[in-house]
Amino acid sequence: MPDVSARTRIKRNAQRAEYDRAAIYKILDGQQICHVAYVIDGEPRLIPTLFMRRDDYIYLHGNRQAALLEHVGAGGLAVISVMALDGVVVARSGFHCSMNYHSVTLFGHGERVSGDEHLSVLNDFVNALIPGHGDAVRPPSAQELAATTAVRVKIEEAVAKIRTGPPIDDDEDLAADVWAGEIPVSRQVLAAIPAPDLKPGLDVPDYIHRFGRTT
Amino acid sequence: MPDVSARTRIKRNAQRAEYDRAAIYKILDGQQICHVAYVIDGEPRLIPTLFMRRDDYIYLHGNRQAALLEHVGAGGLAVISVMALDGVVVARSGFHCSMNYHSVTLFGHGERVSGDEHLSVLNDFVNALIPGHGDAVRPPSAQELAATTAVRVKIEEAVAKIRTGPPIDDDEDLAADVWAGEIPVSRQVLAAIPAPDLKPGLDVPDYIHRFGRTT
Numbered sequence: 001m002p003d004v005s006a007r008t009r010i011k012r013n014a015q016r017a018e019y020d021r022a023a024i025y026k027i028l029d030g031q032q033i034c035h036v037a038y039v040i041d042g043e044p045r046l047i048p049t050l051f052m053r054r055d056d057y058i059y060l061h062g063n064r065q066a067a068l069l070e071h072v073g074a075g076g077l078a079v080i081s082v083m084a085l086d087g088v089v090v091a092r093s094g095f096h097c098s099m100n101y102h103s104v105t106l107f108g109h110g111e112r113v114s115g116d117e118h119l120s121v122l123n124d125f126v127n128a129l130i131p132g133h134g135d136a137v138r139p140p141s142a143q144e145l146a147a148t149t150a151v152r153v154k155i156e157e158a159v160a161k162i163r164t165g166p167p168i169d170d171d172e173d174l175a176a177d178v179w180a181g182e183i184p185v186s187r188q189v190l191a192a193i194p195a196p197d198l199k200p201g202l203d204v205p206d207y208i209h210r211f212g213r214t215t
Numbered sequence: 216m217p218d219v220s221a222r223t224r225i226k227r228n229a230q231r232a233e234y235d236r237a238a239i240y241k242i243l244d245g246q247q248i249c250h251v252a253y254v255i256d257g258e259p260r261l262i263p264t265l266f267m268r269r270d271d272y273i274y275l276h277g278n279r280q281a282a283l284l285e286h287v288g289a290g291g292l293a294v295i296s297v298m299a300l301d302g303v304v305v306a307r308s309g310f311h312c313s314m315n316y317h318s319v320t321l322f323g324h325g326e327r328v329s330g331d332e333h334l335s336v337l338n339d340f341v342n343a344l345i346p347g348h349g350d351a352v353r354p355p356s357a358q359e360l361a362a363t364t365a366v367r368v369k370i371e372e373a374v375a376k377i378r379t380g381p382p383i384d385d386d387e388d389l390a391a392d393v394w395a396g397e398i399p400v401s402r403q404v405l406a407a408i409p410a411p412d413l414k415p416g417l418d419v420p421d422y423i424h425r426f427g428r429t430t
Contacts, residue, residue, distance in 0.1 A: 007258070033314075035296055037252035037261040043222070044259055046252040048298040048318060081250055083263040090407075090423065094341040094352045095359040099248075103263060126309040136393050137309045144310040166410040178351050179417050180410040183426050188403035192305075195381040195395040202394050208305065211398050 007107055008159040018160040027104045027160055028053045031082045032129060036060065036153075038071050038078050045071075051080070052128035057152040058106070059113070059121055064149040072110030073151040080153060081105050087184040091167035092176045098163060100182065106158035113150040121150045132207025187212070222322055223374040233375040242319045242375055243268045246297045247344060251275065251368075253286050253293050260286075266295070267343035272367040273321070274328070274336055279364040287325030288366040295368060296320050302399040306382035307391045313378060315397065321373035328365040336365045347422025402427065 018024065034051040037044055047068050052059050058080055062069055072078045083103035091097045113121050119140070127134035140148070167180050189212035192204050223234075233239065249266040252259055262283050267274050273295055277284055287293045302315035328336050334355070342349035355363070382395050404427035407419050 007260070033298065033300060035250040035252075035261060035263075035298075037250075037259040037294075039254050039257060039259050042254060042257065043292060044252040044254050044294045045222070046250060046261070046294040046296045046320065048250075048296055048316075050314065077258060079252070079259045079261040081261045081263055083248065083250075085248060085402075087405075088345055088426070090345055090348060092352065093355070093359070094337060094349065095355055095363070097341055097344055097348065097352075099265065099344070101263075105261065122309060126312055129312055129314070130303055130305055130398075133305060133312065134309065137307065137312075138388070138391065138393075140308070140310055144308070148310070166408070166412075169410075169412075173353070174412060175414060176353065177414065177417065179420050179423060180413055181419075181423075182408045182410075183345075183423065184405040184408065185427065186403050186405065188401050190302075190399040190401065193381070193397045193399065195384075195397075197381075197384075197389060198395055199390060199392065202392065204396075205394050208394060208396075208398065211303070212400070 005157055008105060008157045018162060024104050024158050024160045025053065027102050028058070028082055031084060034058070035081045036068060036072070036078050038068065038076050040067065040071060050125065050129060052125060054124070056155045058108070058155060059125070059150060059152050061122065061125055061148055061150040064147055066149070069149040069151050072153060073112040073149060075109055075111060077107065077109055078153050079105065079107050085185055086164070087182045089163070089167045090179065090181050090183065092169045092173040092178040092180050096167050096169050098167065100163050100165070102160070102162045104158060104160050106155050108154040108156040110151050110153045113152050118145065118150050122148060130207070130211065132205070132210070136205070223320060223372045233377060239319050239373050239375045240268065242317050243273070243297055246299060249273070250296045251283060251287070251293050253283065253291050255282065255286060265340065265344060267340060269339070271370045273323070273370060274340070274365060274367050276337065276340055276363055276365040279362055281364070284364040284366050287368060288327040288364060290324055290326060292322065292324055293368050294320065294322050300400055301379070302397045304378070304382045305394065305396050305398065307384045307388040307393040307395045311382050311384050313382065315378050315380070317375070317377045319373060319375050321370050323369040323371040325366050325368045328367055333360065333365050337363060345422070345426065347420070347425070351420070
């Protein structure tokens, strides 16, 4: 179970924090992009990247020369953040204006993924990015496998932070002539665009039509 | 001008990197949420937060006890990432599947913002989150000002990374019976929801109707 320490304990707006594993995993499984921070020579590094979760691990992958994968794959500590904006909270005072969102922050040490797991992780990454497409493409070549590093980060500590609902204004501001409420935002998936060099006669597959419908 | 060093020089897919100030600032100005990483006791910390740019500085604000603001406000080094997903790139091989996006990564040291600038920054933050609303709300109280810290981070080094367009497949995969193309995604703004305790007779203002139309 993800642990909670001084690093992940929410001190302010503690009512917005969730330490429950199911809530944390649900947020992680609904997102594809995370930010990963790590430390090199005492300096912070930060990179947005695709991820996927399996059990208590976050998987990352990319070019084998990427500093992130080298460092975290060698056992380095990573902090990973996943955040989705759900809306803007319009309050009657600037102080109480806010955002609705759901987010997870987690800490863990990394390790390289090798052998059969390497191959299966790369295939799952295709399905994590485009559900169904991993079953349509050819397997990676030996050269592609060698060029791609996969790393997993153990979810050692994690916290979810969620804000929903209307603004919470001070009582003395409720009578002000200022509009207040929420402006919800979400991700919109537009119509798929075939590649200019697409082989003639290939229709858009059902799994592409379904993209984004369940996330 | 933002500088480029080993930290920000893009080594892979260098054709996707832009070091031009105008390109970098355009990406920053189109986004409201950033991720900030910094180092405490040799360990990485990472937080998503609202930001705004003024000249060559990124401004952050929040509760005065926030560790991020304390550390970066005291001159700490921060790395800030802004990333917007523009689509999913469906290639004929898993290896060439990718994402379309525009992003900026920047490094800089922080400093506290005080006095008149503190007040004007807090007001601008309301307009950065909800354009027009900063002019509708009352000014912050002395208590609210004291509770809120503002910090700015100098944009000392920065790089933009952008990917657009269709997949780039290997020639030998072009004849495969695998659909390829792009699935564009964007942010969708839904209808504003008035607060349950909204003062009767207050219509949705034009600036709320316009929210998201220009971003």
